[in-house]
Amino acid sequence: xxxxxxxxxxxxxxxxxxxxxxxxxxxxxxxxxxxxxxxxxxxxxxxxxxxxxxxxxxxxxxxxxxxxxxxxxxxxxxxxxxxxxxxxxxxxxxxxxxxxxxxxxxxxxxxxxxxxxxxxxxxxxxxxxxxxxxxxxxxxxxxxxxxxxxxxxxxxxxxxxxxxxxxxxxxxxxxxxxxxxxxxxxxxxxxxxxxxxxxxxxxxxxxxxxxxxxxxxxxxxxxxxxxxxxxxxxxxxxxxxxxxxxxxxxxxxxxxxxxxxxxxxxxxxxxxxxxxxxxxxxxxxxxxxxxxxxxxxxxxxxxxxxxxxxxxxxxxxxxxxxxxxxxxxxxxxxxxxxxxxxxxxxxxxxxxxxxxxxxxxxxxxxxxxxxxxxxxxxxxxxxxxxxxxxxxxxxxxxxxxxxxxxxxxxxxxxxxxxxxxxxxxxxxxxxxxxxxxxxxxxxxxxxxxxxxxxxxxxxxxxxxxxxxxxxxxxxxxxxxxxxxxxxxxxxxxxxxxxxxxxxxxxxxxxxxxxxxxxxxxxxxxxxxxxxxxxxxxxxxxxxxxx
Numbered sequence: 001x002x003x004x005x006x007x008x009x010x011x012x013x014x015x016x017x018x019x020x021x022x023x024x025x026x027x028x029x030x031x032x033x034x035x036x037x038x039x040x041x042x043x044x045x046x047x048x049x050x051x052x053x054x055x056x057x058x059x060x061x062x063x064x065x066x067x068x069x070x071x072x073x074x075x076x077x078x079x080x081x082x083x084x085x086x087x088x089x090x091x092x093x094x095x096x097x098x099x100x101x102x103x104x105x106x107x108x109x110x111x112x113x114x115x116x117x118x119x120x121x122x123x124x125x126x127x128x129x130x131x132x133x134x135x136x137x138x139x140x141x142x143x144x145x146x147x148x149x150x151x152x153x154x155x156x157x158x159x160x161x162x163x164x165x166x167x168x169x170x171x172x173x174x175x176x177x178x179x180x181x182x183x184x185x186x187x188x189x190x191x192x193x194x195x196x197x198x199x200x201x202x203x204x205x206x207x208x209x210x211x212x213x214x215x216x217x218x219x220x221x222x223x224x225x226x227x228x229x230x231x232x233x234x235x236x237x238x239x240x241x242x243x244x245x246x247x248x249x250x251x252x253x254x255x256x257x258x259x260x261x262x263x264x265x266x267x268x269x270x271x272x273x274x275x276x277x278x279x280x281x282x283x284x285x286x287x288x289x290x291x292x293x294x295x296x297x298x299x300x301x302x303x304x305x306x307x308x309x310x311x312x313x314x315x316x317x318x319x320x321x322x323x324x325x326x327x328x329x330x331x332x333x334x335x336x337x338x339x340x341x342x343x344x345x346x347x348x349x350x351x352x353x354x355x356x357x358x359x360x361x362x363x364x365x366x367x368x369x370x371x372x373x374x375x376x377x378x379x380x381x382x383x384x385x386x387x388x389x390x391x392x393x394x395x396x397x398x399x400x401x402x403x404x405x406x407x408x409x410x411x412x413x414x415x416x417x418x419x420x421x422x423x424x425x426x427x428x429x430x431x432x433x434x435x436x437x438x439x440x441x442x443x444x445x446x447x448x449x450x451x452x453x454x455x456x457x458x459x460x461x462x463x464x465x466x467x468x469x470x471x472x473x474x475x476x477x478x479x480x481x482x483x484x485x486x487x488x489x490x491x492x493x494x495x496x497x498x499x500x501x502x503x504x505x506x507x508x509x510x511x512x513x514x515x516x517x518x519x520x521x522x523x524x525x526x527x528x529x530x531x532x533x534x535x536x537x538x539x540x541x542x543x544x545x546x
C-alpha cells in the first residue's frame with residue numbers, strides 16, 4: 001500500500017502513531033409521517049427532550065472533571081438551547097400545522113436553524129450551527145431509541161471522523177484514544193478547545209472526503225504540531241516519526257526538571273512567565289506548571305456562568321480565592337470582556353452587524369458604570385488578600401483611560417467612606433489590542449502602571465481578519481510585520497514612561513518569537529499553564545548579547 005499524506009490544522013502538539021478507527025454514529029433515517037394524535041406526539045417529544053437534558057447534564061459533569069468548568073460551559077449552553085423558545089416554537093408549529101411526527105419536525109428545525117446560523121457574518125453565531133445539530137441529533141436519537149454510538153474497546157486507536165460535536169469529544173474514552181482527526185472544524189471551535197484541554201493530539205480541517213479514503217485498521221501517523229497526516233506510512237516515515245515521538249517524550253521529561261528554575265537568559269536577562277486562566281478551577285494548573293503568577297484572569301466567565309449579574313459578594317469571593325491561592329504571586333484580573341464572541345443574554349445587548357467592533361469590553365463598562373463599579377468594588381475589596389493588578393480591555397483613547405481612572409477613584413472614595421480596607425499597591429494597566437492604542441501608547445503609558453498586549457485581537461484588527469472565521473486562517477498571520485512593529489512601538493513607549501509591558505495573547509507561547517520579544521524589551525509573557533515550562537526552556541537557552 002502506498003503512503004498517502006494529508007494536511008490539516010494541528011490543535012494539540014503531540015505525535016501519535018497507531019491504527020485507525022473510523023468514528024461511527026448510529027444511522028437514523030428520519031421519515032415524514034402523518035400523525036393522528038398531536039397531544040400524544042408532543043408528550044413523546046417532551047420525554048425525549050427531558051432525556052436529552054439529563055444526558056447532557058451527565059456529559060457536563062464529566063467535562064467539568066476533565067477540562068474544567070469554563071471549558072464545560074458549552075454543555076450548559078446546549079441544555080439552554082433545548083429549552084429555547086424560538087427553537088421549540090418552530091418544532092411545535094411544524095407538528096401542529098402539518099400534523100407530522102416529532103422526529104421530522106426536529107430534523108427540519110435543525111436544518112433551518114443551522115442554515116440561518118451559517119449565513120450570519122459573525123463567527124461566533126456560525127459556530128452555533130454545529131451546536132443546534134448536536135442537540136437535535138440527540139433528541140432524534142432519543143425519539144427513535146437509537147444509541148449515540150458503539151463503545152470503543154481494545155487497543156488505543158486514532159479516531160477519524162467527518163467532524164466531532166463537543167459532546168462526542170468529551171465522551172471519547174481518553175484511555176482508548178491516541179488522537180483524533182476530523183475533515184472539518186476550525187482551531188477556534190469548541191471541539192478544538194476541548195481537545196487541547198483534554199491533552200489529546202488532534203488535527204482538524206483535513207478536508208472533505210478524507211474519511212472515505214481511509215479504512216478501519218489503516219496505520220496512521222498524526223503530527224499535532226504541523227497538522228500533517230500520513231496514512232499507511234513507509235518504513236522511512238515511520239522511523240522518522242518514532243524518533244520524533246521519542247524526542248518529544250524526552251523533552252517533556254526534561255521540562256519537569258525546569259520546575260523551580262529562574263526565567264533568565266544565558267546573558268542574564270530576566271523575564272516573568274505567567275499563566276492565563278479562565279476561572280478559579282484552573283489555579284491548580286498554574287501552580288503545578290510553576291508559573292510565576294497569573295497574567296490574565298478572564299473575569300467574564302464569572303458573568304457567562306450566570307443567568308443574571310453576579311453580585312459584588314460573589315465576585316469578591318472568587319477574586320479573594322485566587323489571590324489567596326497564589327500566595328503573594330502577582331494576579332492580574334481583566335475586567336469583564338463581554339461582547340463579540342462572548343455573549344450573556346441578560347446584558348440585553350442589541351444585535352450588531354459587526355459585534356467584534358461593537359459595544360464590548362470597556363465600552364460596556366463605561367456606558368453602564370453601575371456594572372463596572374460593582375466589579376471594581378469587589379476587586380478593590382479582594383486586593384488585601386494578595387498582589388493584585390487590574391487590567392482594562394479594549395481601551396483605545398486617552399479620554400477612555402482617564403474615565404476609567406476617575407471611576408476607580410470614585411470606588412476608592414466610597415470604600416474609604418464605608419471604612420472598607422483595600423490595598424494601596426494595586427497596579428492598573430490596559431490591554432493593547434487595537435492599532436489605535438499601540439499608535440498612541442506614548443500618550444497612554446504615563447497614565448498606567450503597565451501594558452498587556454492582546455495579540456489575538458491586535459492581529460484581528462490590524463489585518464482586518466475575523467479570527468473566528470476558519471476560511472481566513474491563511475490571511476490572519478500573527479507574524480505579520482505590522483503586528484510586530486506595533487508591539488515594539490508599545491514596548492518602547494511603556495519603558496520611556498516608566499511602565500512595564502507584557503504579552504498575554506497566544507503569540508506569547510510562540511517560541512519562534514521569544515527572542516524577538518525579549519529584544520524588544522517585553523518584561524512578561526503570559527501563556528496557557530501547559531506552555532509555561534516550554535517557554536522557560538526557550539528563555540534559558542537564549543543569549544541576547546550576541
